[in-house]
Each structure stands twice: as structure tokens, then as C-alpha cells.
Amino acid sequence: MGTTNKENEYSMLKLENQLCFPLYACSKEIIRAYKPFLDEIDLTYTQYITMLVLWEKKEMNVKTLGENLYLDSGTLTPVLKKLESKGLIKRTRSKSDERNLLVSITKEGEALKEKAKDVPSKIGKCVNLSKKEAEELYRLLYMVIENIR
Amino acid sequence: MGTTNKENEYSMLKLENQLCFPLYACSKEIIRAYKPFLDEIDLTYTQYITMLVLWEKKEMNVKTLGENLYLDSGTLTPVLKKLESKGLIKRTRSKSDERNLLVSITKEGEALKEKAKDVPSKIGKCVNLSKKEAEELYRLLYMVIENIR
DNA sequence: TTTTAATAAATTGTATGCAAATAATTAGTC
């Protein structure tokens, strides 16, 4: 009752008791799981999620892209230069506002979509959650993201 | 029925439909949430989770530490050198097997535990999940980690 | 309109994170 001991006082300071750790570990493990599939289409994980957005939206400035991916221009600039050097995207300054860099997908970039088509289902097999579990996980993750921000 | 369209064929290739992305984003956001609290005790996130293990286990070789943290020696070596330069840990080769580097906590490292004591509850407030939700998230994350490995 | 403030990318500096190669040590095999 009125007694506290070191066990209780510090028990939260255990790796296993911190939600952050499985989140961090799980994120890294799932990115590692993507690697063999992404190697086949010569994309890194960051390049892949960038292409995911562009396959859907076709054109976007760096700022909006960063808001979609939760990445800043310091991270995106080198990624986008790399994707451009591979011929998958084009980088052009906006005519109406030269501060904006417009990132748009090329024909080669569009073509890659076909090769990337099966990646999600392959990963789904690795993750191996039921539809219900996946939805619950998805819901909880976005809840945490919302709460933190 | 017999008709397929591009919408369905590629619908999984949307950022919002991939479980990996909220995982990746949530992990980064939660690490970002730690930053102000960890700044107060002058630790980076990686240094912090390393200290978590050492506060509990006192001494450990690099390999075992890496298994606990899901990190390899290429990542850990510079982190451990940094922690040693701060006086929080000691690095010594094992007498019985010189291949092993024993990482052990110092008095200063022990003392830091007191200052780190309240970090988990502060983060808990930011994450703001119910006990039930946190347990469910925890369970699902470890399930994914198990399934992937 | 000149000045100031705000915005968008790029750059710089620091810290990860991982694969692959290397070095040092120990264990196993002949």
C-alpha cells in the first residue's frame, strides 16, 4: 500500500513494456521483408513509397509529396534526384510559382507499376494476418499517429 | 464478372491500402515524440533503447545486445562508442573469449536511469490509447514480427 | 515601390540502419 519499491518504480523502463519498441522493430522488419521483392524492380523502400504516391497522383510538388509520406525535403531531394536519374520521374519547376518543384511520373515510371503490381500481395503473405486483424492494426496505428500529431 | 479493370488490378498499390506505411509512419512519429523528452537526458532514440536493455541486464556482449534490439553490430558499434564517450557504459573484451566485447553499465549510466524514469509515462500520455487498445496493438505488432521472421 | 515576411527546395551536419568485406580469435578436423 503505502510502500513503493524500485521494481515498480522502474518497471516501465523495460524494453518489453514500451509500445515504441515493437513499433520500431516491426517497421524495420516489414521494410526488410520488402527488400527481396523491391530488389527485383530495383527500388529501395523509400523510392517505392514515393512511386506509390506518384502512380496514383501523376504529379505533385515536393511539399505535398512530403506531407503524404511524412518526409521533409531534406530526405526527399536526394531520393527524387535518384528516381530522376533512373528515368522514372521528371523534376520541373512550376511555371506559375518557381518555388515549387513539380515531380511527375514518366512513361518508364508508369511501366514499372505493372512490375510492382504483385508486391503488396507477396508482403501480405509474409505478414500473414487475418483481414480482421489487419484492419484492427491499421486502425490502431492511425489512431496513434493522429494522437501524437 | 469476366471483366477486370485497371482500378481493381492496381488498387492494392495505393499508399493507404498498404499496412507497411502506417507502421513506418507511426514508428517515425513515435520516435519524434520521444525527442523532446530524450533531449532532456541527452540521449538519441537508439542510445535510449540501448540503455533500456543495459539498465535491466547490466552487462551483455554486442551480439546479444543486437538480438535484443534487432540491430546489427554495424549499427551498434558507433552507438556504443558514443555512449562510452559519454561515460554511460564501458566496453571491454571478454577474458574467456576475446571475440566478445562486453558492454557494461557505469555508475553514471545507472544514475541516468533515475532521470529517465518518467519518460515512458510521458510518452504514454502522447500516444493516448486505452489499456485495452495498447495491449491489442502490442499483441498484433509482435504477431507480425513473429510471422515475418 | 521598397522593404519585410513567408514559403519551398536544397544544402549541411549528425545519427542511424544494413549489406558486404575485413580482421581477430576460437573451435573443429585431419
Add this chain to the structure above:
DNA sequence: GACTAATTATTTGCATACAATTTATTAAAA
């Protein structure tokens, strides 16, 4: 015991990530 595995860290190279600064451009204010 000499030779070959295997094991453990370290190093190297590449790719993020992010804070802070800088540069270029546009918007707003005086």
C-alpha cells in the same frame, strides 16, 4: 599441432531521416 570453419566486432559504402541553415522566389506591408 597445422589447417580449415566458424564466430564476433569493426570497417566501409550506400541510403535514409531530420534539424537547422541557406537560397530563391513570391506575398504582404509600410
